[in-house]
Amino acid sequence: MPQPGFDVLVIGAGPAGSAAAITAARGGLRVALLDKAAFPREKLCGGGVTARAHAYARDVFGDLPEALFHVSRAVRFSSGGQTLGQLDPAPPIYMTMRLGFDAELRARAIAAGAVDLCGQRLVDCAPEAGRVTLAGGESLTAPLVIGADGVHSGVARALFGRAQDVASIGFALEAEVPGGPGPVTDLDLTALPWGYGWDFPKPQGRTLGIGGIAVQDKDLRPRFHDWLRARGVDPASVKIKGHHLPSGASRAVPGRGAVLLAGDAAGLVDPITGEGIAWAILSGRLAAEAAAEALRAGAPRSALARYQARMEPIRAELSRARFLAQVVYHPLLQPRLLRALAGSDHLQRRYLALLAGEMDYADLGLRRMAGVVWRVLRGHGARSP
Ligand SMILES: Cc1cc2nc3c(=O)[nH]c(=O)nc-3n(C[C@H](O)[C@H](O)[C@H](O)COP(=O)(O)OP(=O)(O)OC[C@H]3O[C@@H](n4cnc5c(N)ncnc54)[C@H](O)[C@@H]3O)c2cc1C
Known part of the structure; x- marks a missing residue:
């Protein structure tokens, strides 16, 4: 079937792609939203929507149905079954299942006017021509393409030869355990x-x-089996799945030619917390805004520079996280940091504010971070409230 001419092709209808598509459609652009999956589709994810991600989602998509979330307001920090500390009430984390969450975001992008091309797989992308080739052999061309096709992005592969170096990025295993929600969010820091x-x-x-x-x-895998057993879950009774996270792998230039990369395709996952949904939504929105501005200026190829400038605060924030990850997870430093955390309600609240997206690494300040590490190393712990 012949397709209408598009201003922007968005590849991938996860949070990044749907945010890009709805922003582009509302900005008056003719936009196609393409995904290899038909929706609803599963996406392996903890589904922890932080306050930051929740606010970005509301800004871009409007209020979301409350039924999509279980709002967690109690958090336990633990280490090998021992409680290090518990905060109740804690800042809210909106726990969701990506099956329903992503389907809702995608539906809103389509309702805003994005043309639904889901159920079609991209197999190639020509970045200079702004052309994508689909599994059936059909090609689509547009002045701009937004690649939001996840950590193993075919678009990024076409641009840079590979999407990510899987030996150096993050990896996680997960299992869904049916029943009622547990009473607290439990973070086992070791x-x-x-x-x-x-x-x-x-x-x-x-x-x-x-x-x-x-x-x-x-x-x-063996470690996860033991960890599940320690929590009373028989590993044989659940389906265990694994997936990469592009943690700390953000690209200095998020695209090439007519192509902008957003979300996991651009490597936007926090290496400490694993948070990616917030950055996916924000980068998708920024990519579409840069595209709209460039097209209005009659200079589509200026979109990448405009996008890169908008992305600078995210890139800087994830660089700070990358630096701090080397400290908080360092095997020599971590035991002391955990002792300090266990003894300080103030540190627990700061850590949780970071995890829950109520605070940025920029708010900590590098000098302050260095001060906390120094005090911990000298055995003085952290300041109490
Ligand atoms: C185990 C695990 C737990 C996590 N927990 C959290 C958490 O609790 N909170 C949090 O904020 N983040 C979490 N993350 C990170 C989060 O899942 C990602 O950062 C987020 O999904 C990125 O969104 P995205 O839109 O960029 O990519 P995705 O959500 O991966 O969407 C990409 C889309 O592209 C499509 N696609 C891929 N290839 C093609 C192709 N060739 N053609 C067409 N379409 C294609 C896919 O079908 C998919 O729909 C977790 C990640 C993992 C792996």
């Missing part, structure tokens, strides 16, 4: 070196997972 474990309460059960930086499936 579930594995250079990572952590999570037990997230959900509307219809719990999501349990462990993940970290530069680990692989084969290293993690």
Whole structure:
């Protein structure tokens, strides 16, 4: 079937792609939203929507149905089954299942006017021509393409030869445990070196997972089985799945030629917390705004520079996280940091404010971060409230 001419092709209808598509459509652009999956589709994810992500989602998509979320207001920090501290009430984390969450965002993008091309796989992308080729052999061309096709992005591969170096990015295993939501969000800070474990309460059960930086499936599986057993879950009774996270792998130039990359395709996952939904939504929106501005100026090829400038605060924030990850997960420093965390309600609240997206790394300040580490190393702990 012949397709109408498009101003922008958005590849991938996860949070990044749907945010790009709805922003472009509302900005008056003719936009196609393409995904290899028909929706609703599963996406392996803890589904922890932070206050930051929730606010970005509301800004871009409008108020979302409350039924999509279980709002967690109690958090336990633990280490190998021992409680380090518990905050109740804690800043809210909106726990969701990506099956319903992503379907809702995509539906809103289509309702805003994006043309629905879901159920079609991209197999190639010519960045200079702004052309994508689909599995059926059909090609689509537009002045601009937004690649939001996830961590193993085919668009990024076409641009840079590979999407990510899978040996150096994050990896996580997860299992859904049906039943009622657990009473608290549990963060096991020593579930594995250079990572952590999570037990997230959900509307219809719990999501349990462990993940970290530069680990692989084969290293993690036996550890995850033991971790599940320690929580009373028989690993044989649940379906265990693994997926990469492009943590700390953000690209200095998020695209090439007529192509802008957003979300996981651009490497926008926090290496400490694993948060990616907020950055996916924000980068998708910024990519579409840059595209609209460039097209209005009659200079589509200026979109990448405009997008890169808008992305600078995100890039800087994730660089700070990358620096801090080397400190908080360092095997020599972590035991002392955990002792300090266990003894300080103030530190627990600061840490949770970061995790829950109520505070940025920029708010900590590099000098202040160095001060906390220095005090901890000298055994003075952290300031109490
Ligand atoms: C185990 C795990 C737990 C996580 N937990 C959290 C969490 O609790 N909170 C949080 O904020 N983040 C979490 N993340 C990160 C978060 O899942 C991602 O950062 C987020 O999904 C990125 O959104 P996206 O739109 O960029 O990509 P995705 O959500 O991956 O969407 C990409 C889309 O592109 C489509 N696609 C891929 N290839 C093609 C192709 N060739 N052609 C067409 N379409 C294609 C896919 O079908 C998919 O729909 C977690 C990640 C993992 C792996």
